[in-house]
Amino acid sequence: MIISARGLRKDFTVHRKVGRFRRERTVVSAVDGVDLTVERGEMVGYIGPNGAGKSTTLKMLTGVLSPSGGEVQVCGLEPVAKRTTLAKRIGVVFGQRSQLWWDLPLGESFSLLRHIYRVPETDHTARLKQCTELLALDEFIHTPVRQLSLGQRMRGELTAALLHGPEVLFLDEPTIGLDVLSKQAVRTFLSELDTRGDTTVVLTTHDLADIEKLCRRLVVIDHGKVVHDGTVDELHSRYRSRRTIVADLELPWPDGLTLPGAVVTAVEAEGRRVTLTLDGTAAGEVVAALAKAVPLRDLSVQEPDIEDVIARLYRDDN
Amino acid sequence: MAHAQVALVAAGFRRYSTYRQATVAGAFTNTVFGFLRCYILLSVAATAGGSVAGYDGPQLVSYVWIGQGVLAVVNAWVMLDLAERVRTGDVVADLLRPIDPLWTYLCTDLGRSGFAMLTRFVGPVLVGALAFGLYVPANPLTYLLAPLSILFAVVVGFACRYLIGLSAFWTLDIRGTSMLWVFLSGFAGGLYFPLAILPEWLKTTLWVATPFPALMQAPLDVLVERGGVPNMLLVCASQATWCAVTLFACKRVQARAMRKLVLQGG
Incomplete structure (x- = not known):
């Protein structure tokens, strides 16, 4: 495994003014015993509400913040002690920070990074070419960074983080503030990266569409603790999110009719539209039973909404 | 220097060369004040x-x-963006590079001063030479020592501003410190008047105990060959010492700042 954390904690001491001179010290655990292992080539979504400890965890994994307790290793190194060595093997993108040189054209930031990371010219050229094609950097590679749009800058940031061929890429809210098209470009690029499989990606985000489109594995953190670690489907089954069937009927829904494997949750449009919530039975069986019971005009099966599940999860914890 | 350092110096040069209007405006202002001070x-x-x-x-x-030119090359009045990056937390990005931020900033500042040398130094000095006629150094050694002395001045100026920038790790707001610095570096650095007009004890204290004369007075004294070769060598040696002292202080303070950051977060 390329990332391993056991019982990772980070406590901050907060001073609060009490009266005129006295100050009260309270210890706040931003990260409170996180266990996390990530295998090489995985793409993991790391999510949680604001203040849950996402960024704090990421800072500890990248070596800019030392843990108060627990063990952590990234690429087999202890991040804080070996920060400089580790820096060559990881890439980091903070959605709200920039690692590019503000007043230089994007392309010059790239070649400067090549020297800083001591990347051989041929590797650099090959990686840059790949990123240029996938992210369409051509249009703005000669533009000073300060004149780039947020979407363009983010594409530049992603390239900058990948030019030295990192083994792990940490992305802290890479799609924050981007428009639909730029989000799409970033997601397509990341899923391309995932397909190639040689880069491990840890992604924090508030945009759950990022997770649904990119990450098979999802780690949810709240109040400094991991509350879910598994696939998106496992999250749904754990929180009993149900798929629903919405059917438009030729004739009104007969009062009192029930179907095995589903519960009628709504009858609308003078009985001609019915919503059924599945209790885990395969949708096919229920649809077959439904078609036998009433003549159908139209039908759709709706997947549960991940946003609802997450919202419920955050609320449950509070 | 390694490739990375050369690239960073070049990038520093390029960064500042993109601000053409600011360069022209700065050189113009320096020239106007040059006339004023000269008269x-x-x-x-x-x-x-x-x-x-x-x-x-x-x-x-x-x-x-030459003082008007050196002022722009040393650039002591303009703070590094380090403090701002500490305040906003962007400094974390500097730490995630496999290179010491002190050298990154130093190389960038050397590049900047190189650009200032070609534009904001040459401009006013040329005007001064044409309008008044400058002192022409007689000793060939001066032509060797003067660039070295200016380089030392740039490094000391950089290190002092870097220290002020680092103080943002503790105080967050450096406006007070930087105002004090602007006043002291002008007054005690020999920008407003030659330090030689001060009483002996004050003059000596400033030269021996503070880095300020190394910023302006030192290169200017070397360029006008004040006190002959022995004094010029002494001045350069003191500048070299201040380079070492201030850079060492930067290293130490930075290490403490990093420890604080790593322990307490940004």
């Missing part, structure tokens, strides 16, 4: 019998005009 000092010299604190006419002209 004042020359009239003082005229009433005092031709010299001020041991500087004769051409030496005073050089002191003023």
Whole structure:
């Protein structure tokens, strides 16, 4: 495994003014015993509400913040002690920070990074070419960074983080503030990266569409603790999110009719539209039973909404 | 220097060369103030019998005009963006590079001063030379020591501003410190008047115990060959010492700042 954390904690001491001179010290655990292992080539979504400890965890994994307790290793190194060595093997993108040189054209930031990371010219050229094609950097590679749009800058940031061929890429809210098209470009690029499989990606985000489109594995953190670690489907089954069937009927829904494997949750449009919530039975069986019971005009099966599940999860914890 | 350092110096040069209007405006302002200061000092010299604190006419002209140029090259008044990056937390990005931020900032500042040398130094000095006539150093050694002295001045100026920037790790707001610095570096650095006019004890204290004279007075004294070769060598040696002392202080303070950051977060 390329990332391993056991019982990772980070406590901050907060001073609060009490009266005129006295100050009260309270210890706040931003990260409170996180266990996390990530295998090489995985793409993991790391999510949680604001203040849950996402960024704090990421800072500890990248070596800019030392843990108060627990063990952590990234690429087999202890991040804080070996920060400089580790820096060559990881890439980091903070959605709200920039690692590019503000007043230089994007392309010059790239070649400067090549020297800083001591990347051989041929590797650099090959990686840059790949990123240029996938992210369409051509249009703005000669533009000073300060004149780039947020979407363009983010594409530049992603390239900058990948030019030295990192083994792990940490992305802290890479799609924050981007428009639909730029989000799409970033997601397509990341899923391309995932397909190639040689880069491990840890992604924090508030945009759950990022997770649904990119990450098979999802780690949810709240109040400094991991509350879910598994696939998106496992999250749904754990929180009993149900798929629903919405059917438009030729004739009104007969009062009192029930179907095995589903519960009628709504009858609308003078009985001609019915919503059924599945209790885990395969949708096919229920649809077959439904078609036998009433003549159908139209039908759709709706997947549960991940946003609802997450919202419920955050609320449950509070 | 390694490739990375050379690339960073070049990038520093390029960064500042993108601000053409600011460069022209800066050189123009320096020139205007050059005329002002030059006329004042020359009239003082005229009433005092031709010299001020041991500087004769051409030496005073050089002191003023080369001073106006060196001011822009050392750039002591403009703070590094380090403090701002500490305040916003962007400094984390600097730490995630496999290179010491101190050298990154130093190389960038050297690149900047190189650009300032070609534009904001050459401009005013040329005007001063044409309008008044500068002191022409007689000793060939001066032509070797002067660039070295200016380089030392740039490094000391950088290190002091870097220290002020680092103080943002503790105070967050550096406006007070930087105002004090602007005043001291001008007053005690020899920008407003030659330090030689000060009483002996104060002058000596400033030269021995503070880095300020190394910023301006030192390169200017070397360029007008004040006190002959022994004094010029002494001045350069003191500058070299201040380079070492201030850079070492930067290293130590940075290590503490990093420890604080790593323990307490940004």
